Amino acid sequence: MPNPTAAMLVIGDEILSGRTRDANMYFLAGELTKVGIDLLEVRVVSDDHAAIVAAVQALSVAYDTVFTSGGIGPTHDDITADCIAEAFGQNITVRDDARALLGAHYASRNMEFTEARQRMARIPDTATLIDNPVSIAPGFTLQNVHVMAGVPNVFQAMVASVLPTLTGGAPLLSQSLRINRGEGDIAGPLSELAQKYAALSVGSYPFQKNGAYGSDIVMRGSDAALLNAAMIELAKAFADDIS
């Protein structure tokens, strides 16, 4: 049975303007690989209502699960929750359960539960809350879309809350071998190996070191025995080029 599929939607002008280097995509990709969910597409869009709605609709139809990152704070540029509600034709209001969580949090810190902070309790009617142990303001799950914060430590905590609720597949195993030959020298035999072991994904990543060309070969798949057999064959084929 094929693994479940996933997509990610990163919402944020700060990535597209080059101000911030993405961290959440890299983290989520690694976590999904471990549990056997195939991340097949990532989209990054700006803080634009129409762009977010269109991307959520397209991805939620095309993949089993969608994760979003960013745009659920208290400020005017945090429009993700409303966009997700619109994408699914849902009503959205300040919901009692989320307001109770946040109200208790601010009360315990003697901080005012401002109108802006109450915006973080805006949750679509039928969504389920995602626990946020870091800063309390919850994410939410609506249908197959998990809506999470963009701040990396909060995003990571929310992923940890969501992942146990998902059905994974066979974890993707990975092995790699560094070959001290340029891709152009090894491409022929490598292509034959990739055809022979069609159940594996065989990737080649060229590098240059001290002026010499080399290639990192990465094989991925869920069948450990097959992966071992393919790597042994690869190592034999290029025995003279492994340092």
Add this chain to the structure above:
Amino acid sequence: MPNPTAAMLVIGDEILSGRTRDANMYFLAGELTKVGIDLLEVRVVSDDHAAIVAAVQALSVAYDTVFTSGGIGPTHDDITADCIAEAFGQNITVRDDARALLGAHYASRNMEFTEARQRMARIPDTATLIDNPVSIAPGFTLQNVHVMAGVPNVFQAMVASVLPTLTGGAPLLSQSLRINRGEGDIAGPLSELAQKYAALSVGSYPFQKNGAYGSDIVMRGSDAALLNAAMIELAKAFADDIS
């Protein structure tokens, strides 16, 4: 006049599996911001023929310019050039101009110009070559799509070759101010500022430091005087919260 728009398509299983952290998106975003081209969307797809063709077609219609990264080497998993040709209904062959460049390069290094390496000279019929001073194998431009290598130093060299050929807009200027207050405290006045200075993009990026909440406010726009006025107003509004 609004700035020209751009999208980026990153092709690579290595990003989606979490093996490699993207570097090219971050680089390109910064370069486009400098020359006044608005990067509005990034998509990352796997080394999958149908996914690449569909993404190229969608992005090339929706944006003025598209940049792709990855999948143009000599190995079996390098399928980008063929996908781009198909996306535009073009024929693709080993082209004489690209073969001449690569042939001379390998001859000068006493390296064999293997069949695999000749794959790197596969270029769609009407495409223009993009210079690659690092490792010679060219990228290419077909209609409004610039097809470039995924290896970061080669990608960067190709971006440097392409950017002078594009018409930019007003460079996006950016100013930021760190405010030692949580987003929930400042969201109201900030929203008013964002409405008053509608020509600017006003972003708020929360952080926690030593247990205290703070917000980095970033304003972006192409009108320097307007940006200065808005930043001065912001600094006055939160004069007590700036360290």
